[in-house]
Amino acid sequence: MEKKKILYVITKSNWGGAQRHIFDLATNLPKEDFEVVVALGGKGVLREKLEDKNIRVVEIKNLTRDINIFSDLKVFIDLIKILKKEKPNILHLHSSKIGGLGSLAGRLTDTPKIIFTVHGWAFNEERAWWQKFIIKTLSWITIILSHKTITVSEKAKEQVKHFPFVSKKITTIYNAIHPISFKTKEEARNILLSEQKEDKIWIGTIAELHKNKGLLYAIKAIEISNNPNLIFVIIGEGEEREKIEELIKMKELENKVFLAGHMNEASELLKAFDIFILPSLTEALGYVLLEAGLAELPVIASNTGGIPEIIKNLETGILTRVKDSKDISQAISHIINKSENSKIYKKNLKQKVETLFKLDNMIEGNINIYND
Numbered sequence: 001m002e003k004k005k006i007l008y009v010i011t012k013s014n015w016g017g018a019q020r021h022i023f024d025l026a027t028n029l030p031k032e033d034f035e036v037v038v039a040l041g042g043k044g045v046l047r048e049k050l051e052d053k054n055i056r057v058v059e060i061k062n063l064t065r066d067i068n069i070f071s072d073l074k075v076f077i078d079l080i081k082i083l084k085k086e087k088p089n090i091l092h093l094h095s096s097k098i099g100g101l102g103s104l105a106g107r108l109t110d111t112p113k114i115i116f117t118v119h120g121w122a123f124n125e126e127r128a129w130w131q132k133f134i135i136k137t138l139s140w141i142t143i144i145l146s147h148k149t150i151t152v153s154e155k156a157k158e159q160v161k162h163f164p165f166v167s168k169k170i171t172t173i174y175n176a177i178h179p180i181s182f183k184t185k186e187e188a189r190n191i192l193l194s195e196q197k198e199d200k201i202w203i204g205t206i207a208e209l210h211k212n213k214g215l216l217y218a219i220k221a222i223e224i225s226n227n228p229n230l231i232f233v234i235i236g237e238g239e240e241r242e243k244i245e246e247l248i249k250m251k252e253l254e255n256k257v258f259l260a261g262h263m264n265e266a267s268e269l270l271k272a273f274d275i276f277i278l279p280s281l282t283e284a285l286g287y288v289l290l291e292a293g294l295a296e297l298p299v300i301a302s303n304t305g306g307i308p309e310i311i312k313n314l315e316t317g318i319l320t321r322v323k324d325s326k327d328i329s330q331a332i333s334h335i336i337n338k339s340e341n342s343k344i345y346k347k348n349l350k351q352k353v354e355t356l357f358k359l360d361n362m363i364e365g366n367i368n369i370y371n372d
Helices: 019-029 045-052 069-086 096-108 129-145 154-158 186-192 215-225 243-250 266-272 287-294 327-335 339-357 359-371
Strands: 005-012 033-042 056-059 090-093 111-116 148-151 170-172 201-206 230-233 257-261 275-278 299-302 318-320
Touching: 005 019, 005 069, 005 096, 005 170, 005 201, 005 359, 019 033, 019 045, 019 090, 019 318, 033 045, 045 056, 069 096, 069 111, 090 096, 096 111, 096 129, 096 170, 111 129, 111 154, 111 359, 148 154, 148 359, 154 170, 201 266, 201 287, 215 230, 215 243, 230 266, 243 257, 266 287, 275 327, 287 299, 287 339, 299 327, 318 327, 327 339
Parallel strands: 005 033, 005 090, 033 056, 090 111, 111 148, 148 170, 201 230, 201 275, 230 257, 275 299, 299 318
Antiparallel strands: none
């Protein structure tokens, strides 16, 4: 049987959940059945990792997350050229912006199969009502233009399945996790903070410094807790750094909240933490929760998006109300004061992650759609 050629396209080449998803697909598909090419914007970590694995990469110039009519028109023209040159059997699009541009380009070039994987609907973000309406309309058009749309959580599927003419075109395939070579607690703490704080309770997260991650509310929760033994370590980088630094300074939390910045293979450092927290305002699923589960950490996360499909309240962790610093603070106290409950949460979460979010399941689910 002749190999099927897959062209994956994604907006950004930094290292986040969507990028990891593509990397896992591109490097785990059977080579005897599929030829893989990845088109992306930028020269970030994803590109480096793909090239290390000898996956061919095509750079799309001018491709960024921000909307700009002139640069987006150039991107669209480049996509048309790439599709005509590569002639893929399958065009697999990741992220909302490239989903819209790519699905239209795919139709215009008669690409046999167009698949759109949703890693989070942009209309869930805090925006004006008219912006949300436009984004919902564009999302609907993208689903219509695609032959199949994959959501990474049932919640994301529920949000759009009532759109006209799309209910049979949408399916859910969960993100997946593979074994992680964790650093020891001591090693990880030494890497994160040069000045050791062994006598402290380490609360941590791995998150882009973006308003959608709700980090300001977690920082305020640390202040509310007023526990001298707590420190909060944030691994990640992003546009909200200055705003976060201002809040830390204003609340006089310089000795309690630490911005560790971007770190390659950040998941390997998870055992530095005693508690993991994800205070997102919106989240399609949350790769880091799967990683925290493998690291056997008690987890506190917002009750939003697909998070409850991983964290069941008081069973595999604690769910808190979105934007509720007091609720987060109370959850932290619960984890600290009820250690027996914490042990149960950790055990249950690890078991759930290892059972439900297997890499084989994700690869098989995508292959079934490619071959359908």
